[in-house]
Amino acid sequence: MTDAITTRPLAVVxxxxxxxxxxxxxxxxxxGFEVICAARRTERIEQLAREIDGRAVTCDVSSEEDVARLAQEVGDRLDVLVNNAGGALGTERIADAVVDKWRAMYDSNVIGALQVTKALLPALTQVKGGMVVIVSSIAGLGVYEGGAGYCAAKHAETVIAETLRLEAVEDGIRVCEIDPGLVHTEEFSLVRLGGDQAAADKVYEGVAEPLVAADVADAIAYVATRPSHVNIDRLVIKPQAQAAPHKLVRQG
Incomplete structure (x- = not known):
């Protein structure tokens, strides 16, 4: 008698x-997931894939060719898609808006999520309770001065999540939107502020305990591991010190 072959559930991030x-x-x-790690920086994702026994696919989500290659690597079955690629560029007010930054944010956040989701939907229909997770932001639920470009992109991601939930429910696909508040990561604010480390540090200055990446990852893992009949439409996660995008308690 031979042992049954078990297949790990498959996720794309x-x-x-x-x-x-x-x-x-x-x-x-x-x-317990086998994870396909997708990003533009090949060396980083290859190292990550080795560490977690996953796979790496170099992928710019705004590129149709890259996304097609990602879909080919996934094959005909996928359990969870985490649309996380994106980011913010600049804090200019609308009067001083840099159109190229708006366009880049729209491409990475919105077009990227659209292209990847469209390409992988057929594979998601092949499992019971396949899930699309869209990592948006509380910027997709409100607005603030200097954030119009990023807020516009994240509002569009919210629309994708809400519309897809209506369109894919009959195919058994679940759709969850994750909306983090202030998360202290190595690169987000640094990239947004054009590499100005001092300005990036000020974003988190005086905040005793901002979220960290692992906090958001826990939330994503939670929704992705619910029973197949359970769908969590939206999960908003903020540090205790943040009541709203504009209401943040700073010490000192």
């Missing part, structure tokens, strides 16, 4: 080279 994406890949691997 975009933007897996750092921050929330990397933490999510590690967390899902701990939960």
């Amino acid at each position: 975009t933007g897996a080279s750092s921050g929330i994406g990397e933490a999510t890949a590690r967390r899902l691997a701990q939960e």
Whole structure:
């Protein structure tokens, strides 16, 4: 008598080279998933894949060719897709808006999530309770000065999540939107502020305990491991010190 061959559930995490994406890949691997780590920085995701016994696919989510290659690597069956790639660029007010930054944010956050989701939906229909997780932000639920470009992109991701939930429910696909507040990661604010480390440090200055990437990864792992009949539409996660995007308690 031979032992039955068991297949690990399969997850794809975009933007897996750092921050929330990397933490999510590690967390899902701990939960027993085989994780395909997708991001532009090949060396980083290859190292991550080795560490978690996963696979690495170099992928710019705004590139149709890259996304097609990702879909080919996934094959005909997928349990969980985590659309995490994206980010923010700049804090200019609308009067001073840099159009190229808006366009880049829309491409990485919105077009990227659209292309990856569209390409992988057929594979998600092949499992019971296949799930799409869209990592958006509380910026997708409100607005603040200097954040119009990022808020617009994240509002669009919210629309994708809400619309897909309506369109895919008959195919048995679950859709969850994760909306983090202030998360202290190595790169998010640094990239947003053009590499100005001092300015990036000020974003978190005086906040005793901002979220870290592992906190958001825990939330993603939680929704992804619910029974197949359970769908969590939206999970908003903020540090205790943050009541709203504009209401943040700072010490000192």
